[in-house]
Amino acid sequence: MRTACKVVKALMFGTLLTVMGIIAYYSLKLPDSYSVTRNSTLVLSDNISVTSRTIKSDVYSDARQAAIFGTETHSEQLMLWGIFPIKRVEVTETDAHLVIPCGTPFGIKMTTEGVIVIELSGFDNGTEIVSPAKDAGITEGDFIISISGQEVHSNREVSDIISASGGDILAVEIVRDSESQVVYVQPQKSAADDAYHAGMWVRDSSAGIGTVTFYDPSTKTFAGLGHPVCDNDTGEILTMSEGSTAAVYITGIKKSIGGNPGELSGAFISEKDTGILKVNCEAGVYGTMDEQPIANEPIEVAMRQEIVTGKSGNIRND
Numbered sequence: 001m002r003t004a005c006k007v008v009k010a011l012m013f014g015t016l017l018t019v020m021g022i023i024a025y026y027s028l029k030l031p032d033s034y035s036v037t038r039n040s041t042l043v044l045s046d047n048i049s050v051t052s053r054t055i056k057s058d059v060y061s062d063a064r065q066a067a068i069f070g071t072e073t074h075s076e077q078l079m080l081w082g083i084f085p086i087k088r089v090e091v092t093e094t095d096a097h098l099v100i101p102c103g104t105p106f107g108i109k110m111t112t113e114g115v116i117v118i119e120l121s122g123f124d125n126g127t128e129i130v131s132p133a134k135d136a137g138i139t140e141g142d143f144i145i146s147i148s149g150q151e152v153h154s155n156r157e158v159s160d161i162i163s164a165s166g167g168d169i170l171a172v173e174i175v176r177d178s179e180s181q182v183v184y185v186q187p188q189k190s191a192a193d194d195a196y197h198a199g200m201w202v203r204d205s206s207a208g209i210g211t212v213t214f215y216d217p218s219t220k221t222f223a224g225l226g227h228p229v230c231d232n233d234t235g236e237i238l239t240m241s242e243g244s245t246a247a248v249y250i251t252g253i254k255k256s257i258g259g260n261p262g263e264l265s266g267a268f269i270s271e272k273d274t275g276i277l278k279v280n281c282e283a284g285v286y287g288t289m290d291e292q293p294i295a296n297e298p299i300e301v302a303m304r305q306e307i308v309t310g311k312s313g314n315i316r317n318d
Contacts (some may be wrong), residue, residue, distance in 0.1 A: 017083060020273035026086050031077060033090040035303050042076060042091050044305050098298035102222075107246035107268050108229060110277060113239040114145040114175070115158055115202040116231055122199055126191040131199035136172070136185040137311065138200060141236040143175040152242070154204045162187045162198050175239070203231065206238055209248050209264045212293050213284065222275070222293070225284040243277030245289060246270070257311065 036042050072093045078086040117140055122129040138144075146154060147161045148170050161170070169186045187196040210225040228237040247269040256262035275289035 012277055023080055023086055024275055030233050034305055035092045035094055037096045038093045066251055082192055097301045099214040099216045099301055100296050100298050102215055102293050104212050104293040105248055105250055105264055106212055107248040108208050108210055110206045110229060110243035111241050112204055113241040114143045115152055115204045117142045117200050117205050119201040120199060123197055124191045125188045130188050132185050132187055133198040133200035136183045139182060144172060145175060146173040155202055158202055165196050167196060209266050215292055217292055220288045222289050223284055227284055228282055229280050240280045244273040245275035247274055295318060
C-alpha cells in the first residue's frame with residue numbers, strides 16, 4: 001500500500017513539474033501583446049490548447065483610446081487547457097488592414113550614410129608596402145561617417161580630404177556593428193603618383209532591381225525585396241541616408257535553385273523617381289510610391305497569431 005502511495009505521489013509530483021514547465025515555457029514564448037480585427041476574439045494556434053479569458057479593463061481609458069487612435073485595448077488572461085493561468089496579455093482591437101499584393105519589379109537607387117569601406121589595399125611609399133587604413137584598425141564593411149570633423153558623403157570627398165592632408169594624422173569616425181568609434185589614420189605618399197593615400201577603397205551608393213511585395217493604397221506605402229540591400233563586396237547591410245525607386249524593364253530572370261536566391265536583370269527606364277525609400281532593414285526595403293504598381297485585388301493582412309507555416313502559392317491577376 002505504501003509503495004502504491006509513493007508511486008502515486010511521484011506521478012503527481014512529476015505531473016506538477018511538467019505542467020509548471022509548460023506554463024513557464026509558454027509564458028516566455030507567447031508575446032505580451034496581440035492585435036485582432038475589430039469584433040473578433042483572440043485565438044491562438046499551438047500544440048497545446050491555450051484559451052483566453054477576458055479581464056475587465058478601464059472603460060474610460062478604452063473610450064479615450066478609441067476616440068483618439070481608433071483602436072481599443074483590453075487585457076486577457078491566457079489559460080493552459082482552460083485551467084492553469086499562464087500570463088496576462090494586452091489585446092488591441094483594430095480595423096482590418098488591406099494591402100495590394102504585387103510582385104512587380106522596381107528599381108532601387110540608394111545613397112549610403114557616409115561611405116562603406118569595400119577593400120583595403122597596400123601601396124609602395126618608396127621604402128615599403130604600406131596600408132595606413134589597415135594599420136589604423138579600419139576593416140572592410142566599416143562605414144566612414146566623418147574625417148577630422150568633416151562629414152563625408154561621397155568617394156570624392158574622402159579622396160580630397162586624404163590628398164590634402166599633407167601626411168597629417170586624420171581622426172576618422174567609423175561605424176562598425178552599429179557602434180561608433182574613432183580611429184586615427186596617417187596617410188602616406190605613394191611612390192607611384194606622389195600623392196597621399198590611405199590604402200582603402202570606398203563606395204557611396206548602390207543600385208539594383210527588386211520586386212514590390214505589397215502596396216498600401218491608403219498611405220501609398222510599400223514593402224519590397226523581403227531581405228536587406230547589402231554591399232556586393234562586403235555583404236554588410238547598407239546604412240541608407242537617402243534612396244528612391246524608379247521604373248525598370250526586365251531583360252532576364254535567373255531562377256532560384258536549392259535555396260539560392262534568383263536574380264532579375266534589367267535597366268532603368270528613365271532617371272525620374274517613382275517613389276522614396278525610407279528604410280533598409282533585415283525584412284527588406286520600405287517607402288512610399290506615387291502610384292499603385294499593379295491593379296490586383298486587395299487582401300487582408302493577417303495578425304501575428306494567425307500566421308502558420310505551409311505550402312507557398314501564387315496570386316495571379318489573369
